[in-house]
Amino acid sequence: MRPEEQILPALAVPAALQDVLERLCRTGAALSRLIAAGDPARELGASSGEENADGDRQKLLDVIADEAFIDGLRGSAVRYLASEEQESILQMSDGGSLALAIDPLDGSSNIDVNISIGTIFSVYPAAGSAEASFLRPASEQIAAGYIIYGPQTLLVVTHGEGVLKFTLDRDRGCFHPAAAKMAIPPRTSEYAINASNYHHWHAPVRAFIDDMVTGALSRNGQGFNMRWVASLVAEAHRILTRGGVFLYPADRRKGYEKGRLRFLYECAPIAFLVTQAGGSATDGVDDLMRQSAASLHGRTPFVFGSAEKIARVTAYHDLAEAGDAALFGKRGLFRS
Numbered sequence: 001m002r003p004e005e006q007i008l009p010a011l012a013v014p015a016a017l018q019d020v021l022e023r024l025c026r027t028g029a030a031l032s033r034l035i036a037a038g039d040p041a042r043e044l045g046a047s048s049g050e051e052n053a054d055g056d057r058q059k060l061l062d063v064i065a066d067e068a069f070i071d072g073l074r075g076s077a078v079r080y081l082a083s084e085e086q087e088s089i090l091q092m093s094d095g096g097s098l099a100l101a102i103d104p105l106d107g108s109s110n111i112d113v114n115i116s117i118g119t120i121f122s123v124y125p126a127a128g129s130a131e132a133s134f135l136r137p138a139s140e141q142i143a144a145g146y147i148i149y150g151p152q153t154l155l156v157v158t159h160g161e162g163v164l165k166f167t168l169d170r171d172r173g174c175f176h177p178a179a180a181k182m183a184i185p186p187r188t189s190e191y192a193i194n195a196s197n198y199h200h201w202h203a204p205v206r207a208f209i210d211d212m213v214t215g216a217l218s219r220n221g222q223g224f225n226m227r228w229v230a231s232l233v234a235e236a237h238r239i240l241t242r243g244g245v246f247l248y249p250a251d252r253r254k255g256y257e258k259g260r261l262r263f264l265y266e267c268a269p270i271a272f273l274v275t276q277a278g279g280s281a282t283d284g285v286d287d288l289m290r291q292s293a294a295s296l297h298g299r300t301p302f303v304f305g306s307a308e309k310i311a312r313v314t315a316y317h318d319l320a321e322a323g324d325a326a327l328f329g330k331r332g333l334f335r336s
């Protein structure tokens with residue numbers, strides 16, 4: 001990048017936050033180059049030989065991305081940094097005004113197969129202590145977004161005034177804004193869930209998906225289409241672009257009592273983006289934006305997307321709570 005060129009246009013945010021977003025973009029642009037070119041000396045998708053705090057086996061690129069974002073944020077307004085790849089919160093400075101949570105590399109099972117992966121981030125004002133800065137309602141985020149490394153590298157970000165999209169120009173090394181803000185179409189004919197877990201799901205999720213598969217929830221009898229990339233950023237980007245519903249529910253597997261996705265650096269930022277784009281995000285029942293992470297790496301069931309379908313999912317859960325599970329047999333119960 002030429003030195004006079006700004007990597008990201010100025011947003012209507014305080015200077016400290018603008019600087020943090022620019023630093024994320026610089027690191028993201030460098031990672032984009034590395035991902036596109038590969039590294040002849042090492043397989044980026046190979047195991048690093050280590051596990052992270054949540055017990056996931058780390059890939060080399062998980063570690064590279066984590067170190068790159070931490071380095072890139074040194075000397076910024078970030079006081080506390082919480083990363084998927086770090087066991088505890090890092091204190092980056094004594095006086096910074098911001099707390100940043102990050103999934104440095106999301107979708108790491110897709111690295112070696114050349115499918116879209118990303119970085120997810122969430123920003124809060126720093127609070128009195130490291131923990132208090134993060135274990136608080138998702139509605140207190142002041143910015144959130146992701147960088148997706150796909151055929152294009154994009155930044156999708158919100159600071160509470162809609163969802164902005166920027167495309168990385170790899171030649172010039174800067175992000176160009178899209179003309180329009182992103183808005184989720186209210187109705188959808190696509191859903192995303194890892195259906196291989198069907199036999200582990202609880203009754204409301206099974207009933208909802210059964211009704212999607214059979215077409216019982218469709219208006220015109222044409223049914224629905226299914227997508228599962230196994231990369232939360234890629235699913236979120238598709239849904240922000242053309243609508244849909246995403247579910248990673250709790251299930252009966254040991255360790256999946258609250259699903260798979262982590263509240264702080266996966267669900268809260270995606271929920272902020274989705275609600276800013278006119279969609280909804282819940283844990284299956286309650287608004288996710290009103291909830292708080294229970295712990296640094298705590299998980300939550302996660303359902304998000306087009307508002308109409310999210311309301312349907314909630315209705316199936318409400319029915320189960322009311323003890324009316326037998327009604328699940330009635331196809332199209334919630335068809336509008």
Ligand SMILES: O=P(O)(O)OC[C@H]1O[C@](O)(COP(=O)(O)O)[C@@H](O)[C@@H]1O
Pocket residue numbers: 056084103105106107108109194230231232233248260
């Ligand atoms: O392999 P599963 O169970 O379908 O899980 C896929 C989910 O796991 C994740 O890859 C978790 O993210 P990480 O790669 O950051 O651990 C999500 O992006 C994705 O939605």
Ligand SMILES: [Mg+2]
Pocket residue numbers: 103105106107232266
């Ligand atoms: Mg992730």
Ligand SMILES: [Mg+2]
Pocket residue numbers: 062084103104105106107108
């Ligand atoms: Mg990750």
